[in-house]
Amino acid sequence: MSLLGERAIVAGAGIGGLIAAGVLSEFFHEVLLLEKDALPLTPGQRKGVPQDGQIHVILKGGDNAFAAVFPGFRECLAVAGATPLEFGKDLQTYEGGRRHSPKSTGIVVHSQTRPLLEFTVRTLLAKLPNVRILDQTRLMDILRAPDGPVTGVAITDKDGQRRDLAADLVVECMGRSGYTGRWLAKNRGRMVAETELGIDLVYTSALLHRTAAWRGRNFGWITRPTAPHNTKSGVLVPIEGERWMMTLSGRFGEVPPEDEAGFLAYAKALEDPHVHREAKDARFATPITSYRIPRMIWRHYDQVADFPDRLIPLGDTIAGFNPLAAQGMSMAALHAITLRDALHGGLGGLGGAQGRYMTQAMKIAADAWSLGEMLDFAYPQAKGTRPDDLAERLAARAAVFKLAAHDKEVRGLVFEVQNMLRPPSALQDAALLARAFAV
Numbered sequence: 001m002s003l004l005g006e007r008a009i010v011a012g013a014g015i016g017g018l019i020a021a022g023v024l025s026e027f028f029h030e031v032l033l034l035e036k037d038a039l040p041l042t043p044g045q046r047k048g049v050p051q052d053g054q055i056h057v058i059l060k061g062g063d064n065a066f067a068a069v070f071p072g073f074r075e076c077l078a079v080a081g082a083t084p085l086e087f088g089k090d091l092q093t094y095e096g097g098r099r100h101s102p103k104s105t106g107i108v109v110h111s112q113t114r115p116l117l118e119f120t121v122r123t124l125l126a127k128l129p130n131v132r133i134l135d136q137t138r139l140m141d142i143l144r145a146p147d148g149p150v151t152g153v154a155i156t157d158k159d160g161q162r163r164d165l166a167a168d169l170v171v172e173c174m175g176r177s178g179y180t181g182r183w184l185a186k187n188r189g190r191m192v193a194e195t196e197l198g199i200d201l202v203y204t205s206a207l208l209h210r211t212a213a214w215r216g217r218n219f220g221w222i223t224r225p226t227a228p229h230n231t232k233s234g235v236l237v238p239i240e241g242e243r244w245m246m247t248l249s250g251r252f253g254e255v256p257p258e259d260e261a262g263f264l265a266y267a268k269a270l271e272d273p274h275v276h277r278e279a280k281d282a283r284f285a286t287p288i289t290s291y292r293i294p295r296m297i298w299r300h301y302d303q304v305a306d307f308p309d310r311l312i313p314l315g316d317t318i319a320g321f322n323p324l325a326a327q328g329m330s331m332a333a334l335h336a337i338t339l340r341d342a343l344h345g346g347l348g349g350l351g352g353a354q355g356r357y358m359t360q361a362m363k364i365a366a367d368a369w370s371l372g373e374m375l376d377f378a379y380p381q382a383k384g385t386r387p388d389d390l391a392e393r394l395a396a397r398a399a400v401f402k403l404a405a406h407d408k409e410v411r412g413l414v415f416e417v418q419n420m421l422r423p424p425s426a427l428q429d430a431a432l433l434a435r436a437f438a439v
């Protein structure tokens, strides 16, 4: 394929930036990936991703996207020690007020810490000869021709020098704070419309050494609270190094403690005993840390008049979700695949690529948002504009989940939607709903 341009710049080497850089290597002579942090040479936490000490599950939709861009992705994760888990079978889930016995779905993903996932993808990316990762390099500004397309970025490099870098395409993946929105407001006087949903959620996590009975075994436990009375959730999943990642969460003032005794006591108060039963005799491998997520936020870049050409926002800068649905990294990965499709559709030029990308990227965000808001609006304390059909949607969701407990096909469909392999509309089919309400 002929190249679309000399240089593309990706800002932010988090999950979205890593996969976007992999995609762009197909289309540009050179790809520069800018990251303000010093990137560790081994799997390690870093300041620019403050959420990386918490559980990070990559759904099947995201897993497929990474495997499509980086052949060998799954094998590399497995070699690094990530644990394969089959949704439904290797994860015992308590949800909707009952425990579901393990059943096969065929949907297998890997479980690992976020630092291991990033490190694995960085290693795969470093093998691409036309990609350069410039760490300790901070994007300071996006440059554009007067009333024309974006032409590059201004940076502060490793040595503290400020300079400009020209680019044919700039992809902004700098995370939840939404740099593109702030840049549009400052430079173009365009306020980006935002949808917010106050979820007031706290995640608290630690790594534990697996007990002898569970070493070498791939099995985990998830307890989801029954809304609206309970907000406590808990997860215990195997990760690299024969350890468990244990995450507890609470919301609307319910906060899991950061001391070991308090943390285990909180686990004991979950609706289902399994997480506590398995974890209580395990040794803690790390301190316990918390991360607060006050709100979900969705920026409607597609509604901005004259959005500058050759600028692509991707990942959390578009929408940051409730992590309980584990959608963020997979959405970023699906955005990257959308970018690839949009560039392929360019037939020899960059013209129109941004419009094609934006429409589809927003649809992916909208689907993820509609799944996420069902988790949140089930609680009256969640702050935001409730959809007019909320009661019907919550009732339909509960009915389909009930049917799924007995019907293998419906259970498979639910897992596919939750894994971002199908849109949420797949669960709104009239025939399916009629069967669900008849149970």
Ligand SMILES: Cc1cc2nc3c(=O)[nH]c(=O)nc-3n(C[C@H](O)[C@H](O)[C@H](O)COP(=O)(O)OP(=O)(O)OC[C@H]3O[C@@H](n4cnc5c(N)ncnc54)[C@H](O)[C@@H]3O)c2cc1C
Pocket: 011, 012, 013, 014, 015, 016, 017, 034, 035, 036, 037, 047, 048, 049, 051, 054, 055, 056, 057, 058, 059, 137, 138, 139, 140, 173, 174, 175, 176, 203, 291, 293, 314, 315, 316, 317, 323, 325, 326, 327, 328, 329, 330, 331, 332
């Ligand atoms: C507690 C918690 C748990 C989560 N659990 C899950 C989960 O289980 N599954 C899941 O899929 N998602 C999960 N998420 C969401 C996930 O973390 C994000 O969706 C994902 O990281 C988004 O990727 P991104 O590339 O858009 O942003 P990020 O991964 O946040 O990366 C942004 C990058 O930009 C860099 N940067 C910022 N400013 C600059 C600058 N000026 N110049 C250069 N670089 C810059 C940062 O250092 C960082 O590396 C969770 C989120 C939270 C808060």
